[in-house]
Amino acid sequence: MSFTDWEALATQYSRINDARRDTVFVEIARWLGERKPGALLDYGGGDGSFVCGLTQVPIPEIVVFDPTPTMVALAQEKCAHLAHVSVVGSVELIAPRHFDVATFNAVWMSLRSDTECVETLSLIHGFLRPGGTVVASVTHPCFRAQRFSTYRTDFDNARYFEDGSQFLVEMSDGLESVVLIDTHWSLGAMVRQLRKSGFQIEELREIRDRVIDGWVAPASPWLVLYARAQ
Numbered sequence: 001m002s003f004t005d006w007e008a009l010a011t012q013y014s015r016i017n018d019a020r021r022d023t024v025f026v027e028i029a030r031w032l033g034e035r036k037p038g039a040l041l042d043y044g045g046g047d048g049s050f051v052c053g054l055t056q057v058p059i060p061e062i063v064v065f066d067p068t069p070t071m072v073a074l075a076q077e078k079c080a081h082l083a084h085v086s087v088v089g090s091v092e093l094i095a096p097r098h099f100d101v102a103t104f105n106a107v108w109m110s111l112r113s114d115t116e117c118v119e120t121l122s123l124i125h126g127f128l129r130p131g132g133t134v135v136a137s138v139t140h141p142c143f144r145a146q147r148f149s150t151y152r153t154d155f156d157n158a159r160y161f162e163d164g165s166q167f168l169v170e171m172s173d174g175l176e177s178v179v180l181i182d183t184h185w186s187l188g189a190m191v192r193q194l195r196k197s198g199f200q201i202e203e204l205r206e207i208r209d210r211v212i213d214g215w216v217a218p219a220s221p222w223l224v225l226y227a228r229a230q
């Protein structure tokens with residue numbers, strides 16, 4: 001299996017009306033509203049959907065970083081009316097030790113090796129002020145075999161302990177769909193990678209799926225990890 005070509009899929013991905021907008025993003029916005037950060041870095045922020053949805057949370061400075069040029073262009077367009085948001089495509093343009101919070105939404109599963117995970121989390125650590133928090137949302141590694149409202153995978157739970165194994169994800173909102181290749185990181189692997197990168201977990205929140213016609217999946221599609229930079 002090869003890896004997801006984000007440049008090729010960026011536009012298609014950004015068209016999906018992902019259930020996270022009503023679930024995970026609401027949970028993180030609630031937490032940000034309580035924490036009131038002065039500066040937020042959205043690392044791997046994609047098309048800027050997350051930060052554009054933070055209308056009720058007054059954050060004076062937001063930087064969105066994404067390495068995929070089409071994602072950067074989409075985010076620049078989407079955030080053009082927001083004077084406090086800047087969008088960059090290079091880590092060189094991110095101020096070190098500056099941010100109170102870094103969000104890391106749906107990026108961990110794009111990282112291909114244990115080394116890349118630790119390097120990426122360590123980079124994020126370097127952009128945070130001492131004591132800053134990374135908020136990482138990931139598809140819950142324990143429930144990949146379950147079908148959810150806007151995604152399903154071909155993951156077999158027998159591979160749970162095979163960290164770094166790849167699986168297919170089909171995202172669909174009923175109108176648009178896209179197929180991605182993601183990488184599996186178990187709960188234990190994510191905890192180890194956070195610790196190696198200088199973080200200590202403060203809280204885990206397991207998010208329920210969007211209810212469809214009264215039915216809710218008997219599992220959690222998304223997990224949000226809150227970890228403090230040591």
Ligand SMILES: C[S@@+](CC[C@H](N)C(=O)[O-])C[C@H]1O[C@@H](n2cnc3c(N)ncnc32)[C@H](O)[C@@H]1O
Binds near residue numbers: 050107
């Ligand atoms: C599933 S999308 C999520 C985008 C956005 N955070 C969201 O929640 O909609 C994954 C994003 O991770 C970005 N990405 C892939 N590898 C990355 C890396 N090593 N560092 C930062 N971002 C990365 C991709 O360009 C893509 O925009």
